[in-house]
Amino acid sequence: MIDLHVHTTASDGQYTPTQIVEKAAAHNIQVLAITDHDTVAGVPEAQAAAEKHGIILVPGMELNIIFPTGEFHLLGLGWDHISPSLQSILDDVITNRELRNNQIVEKMREAGVPITYEELKEEFPNTIIGRPHFAAALEKRKIVKNRQEAFDKYLARGRQWYVERVGSNLDEAVVAIRDSGGIPVIAHPMSLYQSWGKMPEILQDFHERGVMGMEAFHPGARVTECLRLEELARKLGFFVTAGSDFHGEKIRTDRRLGHTCGGKKIDNKYYEELKAALQNINL
DSSP: OEEEEEOOTTTTOSSOHHHHHHHHHHTTOOEEEEOOBTOOTTHHHHHHHHHHHTOEEEEEEEEEEOOSSSOEEEEEESOSSOOHHHHHHHHHHHHHHHHHHHHHHHHHHHTTOOOOHHHHHHHSTTSOOOHHHHHHHHHHTTSSSSHHHHIIIIISTTSTTOOOOOOBOHHHHHHHHHHTTOEEEEEOGGGGOOOTTTHHHHHHHHHHTTOOEEEEEOTTSOHHHHHHHHHHHHHHTOEEEEOOOBOOTTTOTTOOTTBOGGGOBOOTHHHHHHHHHHHHHTO
16 A cells, blocks of 8 residues: 655644654555655655655655646655755745735734734744644634634635735746656646546646646545546546545544545555656656
8 A cells, every 4th residue: 555645744734754654654555655735844754764664755745836726736756856946946935935824814913813923833833834724723722613614714715814825837846846856746636626628638738748647546536536537647648646635634534544535545556657757757
């Protein structure tokens, strides 16, 4: 069993990199990809833990990409170093996140919620602050019952404290991931919020621009949708990956490490496809 899409406390996950590797070992997962949002900070710790447990650790990240609808997330899997071009993107993301977070804090304070950005940083050290951390802070202060309510009422797109996130340019991100020895993979394509009629043309454009893989299997989609995505991926020339997008039981109760859509265990064959793709680009 494997998992090619997992988050840690380096971004918005529940478990530290060491803890997530230990959890993977307890579930007999042989291959694990750490794909924190817009950061690679958790990878060295996870790598050290993986070596102790005999787990193959796939270095990764998940970048937010500029797109007119829904969310376009791009996984960078299997990189072996951080190129100057990728470091530049990650630095820009952090700068933009800081600006966005301060805007969210200002909206909250205007609404009478006494919170500062400094307090958030103290509550969540050694991580990149994002909306899940705001949600956790609201839950802690009893302003909402749980994190989901925080999103539903205040932090989701269109709600009163939402601030649009600045994404990265697709072409620059693809080049940066490739420059770092990695593979660009579109994460959970259903999040693009495109009709099936438009999906082939959009995905073909991504493929022509250098996106090599597609995460066809994701717990946020129905099994029938995932099978349809896999068929489309094969037709367009993508290799296929699968992941749980696991953040932790307290954060997303509907996701299990090593499992994807429909509760299906993630087959090792998807790691074999990733390995083959990495070998091809490094020939």
